[in-house]
Amino acid sequence: MTEEYSASKPIYLQIADRIIREIVRKELLPGEKLPSVREMAVQSGVNPNTIQRTYSELERMDIVETRRGQGTFVTDREEILTVLNEKVQREVIESFIRNMKDLGLTKDQMIQGIEKYLGQRGEE
Amino acid sequence: MTEEYSASKPIYLQIADRIIREIVRKELLPGEKLPSVREMAVQSGVNPNTIQRTYSELERMDIVETRRGQGTFVTDREEILTVLNEKVQREVIESFIRNMKDLGLTKDQMIQGIEKYLGQRGEE
Amino acid sequence: MTEEYSASKPIYLQIADRIIREIVRKELLPGEKLPSVREMAVQSGVNPNTIQRTYSELERMDIVETRRGQGTFVTDREEILTVLNEKVQREVIESFIRNMKDLGLTKDQMIQGIEKYLGQRGEE
Amino acid sequence: MTEEYSASKPIYLQIADRIIREIVRKELLPGEKLPSVREMAVQSGVNPNTIQRTYSELERMDIVETRRGQGTFVTDREEILTVLNEKVQREVIESFIRNMKDLGLTKDQMIQGIEKYLGQRGEE
């Protein structure tokens, strides 16, 4: 599988986003080891330096921690992951609200739209 | 202004999407003239043939009509624009729901999230 | 009005065909005067020499006759026009039959097709 | 072989029409591979881009499907080909009727004309 990367955002950040999404979806669990820089570079079809920058960025955000000689691990500090989860969620919601407002819709119409696609509130 | 284009989707379609968004947001009104092919090409930093293709695609979708020797105009057929609006709205909602489900959230949590950012239901 | 001419057939013959069609449709009547070479050239947007060849060709077919100093006239010899009519009609029918056979249709299917588009036989 | 193209219709559509005719006449069978863009361009004496446009148009009409890296193939969806056949047939009939009406003939005369060329109804 060859992934494609948008021209408008640095690749290392795009990969960081992807990893964050995997953490939020619990596909990567707290404390779990990430693939090595070299392995991830091969998987992603990019230069190892790029992955190095990705991991540095994630570490700067306290989302991962690297242990010398052992590798890079998802943080197990729950408060960090909680905040991360909220942040990602907030971004999705804000983007949605912005788009819907562009379409001239009110909050009630947004909710009705969601209910139309998922069935009435209370179900599911 | 130099715009950047994603690598994963043809430029002519990305520009078409941009125009559609402008129509849906009422930045381009029904019956309004679009920039000429050559002018839009300069604005967008692409070859006129690419814009030609964009306009052809929009015409094929009945979103735009061309009058020979005069230019390209947003359709003034309301039913077309209504359907377009619904289609874009549906896409926004589906994308939102997909993202939120990725985050492991239920429908009620989605709605609560929106209400948190916009105030309780019934207000605005 | 600028007419267009196919690249695959000489223009002078295309114009001859057009005149023949007008005669067959009785838009040009037996004995009626055709426009002068110069006038027809202007009407058709071509060189007078081209019309001259058209008229010569029609005269060779005995469809028109030219009277020196007076102009070019549709023949009034009914037998010529009758034969012409049959010839044109035959060409239309043969072309139709050829096309329909290409589609793998039998005669009865052709007739049914016509009836479908014009109502049942005996009406109209 | 140098083909000639009418001035009044885009070449890419004339070639599309030709291919459609070949499909309807079963000279091109369902599932059969069309010549590659470059090969067809040479055969037709036009630029590859023109054939590309022809194939795109045919794909838009669902008459043809392209498989990446493999080529362009006549669809094998029978219902598409049936509809196409009916459409072409309708066009042939309508053109015939138009021509015959131009000649001032009634429906019965059209049918008699066909029977004169193919023998009486019921035979064949």
Next chain:
DNA sequence: GTGGTCTAGACCACA
């Protein structure tokens, strides 16, 4: 090899 996109530059018909 295949189809698909893009650029550069030309010519056309229409108004």
Next chain:
DNA sequence: GTGGTCTAGACCACC
């Protein structure tokens, strides 16, 4: 001026 078509030649992703 407008949009529409066509050529020439390039680069891309996929197989």
